[in-house]
Amino acid sequence: MTETAPAPDTALDTAPNPVLAGYRASIDNIDAALIHILAERFRITKAVGAYKAEHNLPASDAGREERQIARLRKLAAEANLDPEFSEKFLRFIIQEVIRHHEQAQSKG
């Protein structure tokens, strides 16, 4: 490599600072885990959507959602994660689930 550009951004991942590089390696591993766990979650919710459609069950269940939120807020607090964030997170995921169900309906 010649010194044509300082490229600090690229360099950061290749450890000009070993402490930051270590943190980033952990974050990258965690993100890969999150993506794969989310992929599995949506695989299941798509199966739920198909099952509900097939058996004429209601698509949404407000009571279930409220119980999920209450449970996650409790788990979050125990894990030192902001419960508000855990609720926002679940609502973010549920929005995507609804989008999948709407897509499936428009295809069906």
Add this chain to the structure above:
Amino acid sequence: MTETAPAPDTALDTAPNPVLAGYRASIDNIDAALIHILAERFRITKAVGAYKAEHNLPASDAGREERQIARLRKLAAEANLDPEFSEKFLRFIIQEVIRHHEQAQSKG
């Protein structure tokens, strides 16, 4: 239990339908895993924030963010997860990281 109310929402979690109850048990396990992995991710990003502040390093790094997004989109596609969603997801997480850093600064 007497028949004072039909309470379909509560009943759903206690398996009037064993197929749905099985799916929900999987989703609940996955959500607990997600919450704990996210708690660990934020634990690390808080350490990163403290380390950067201590060493006068810039708080954000646009190049790093773009590389993270590109990598997650690729991982998502391989896991049959919508790459658009993986990008939205990372941006959602990063927003929370920024909020933590702002909180830490206002306390510091």
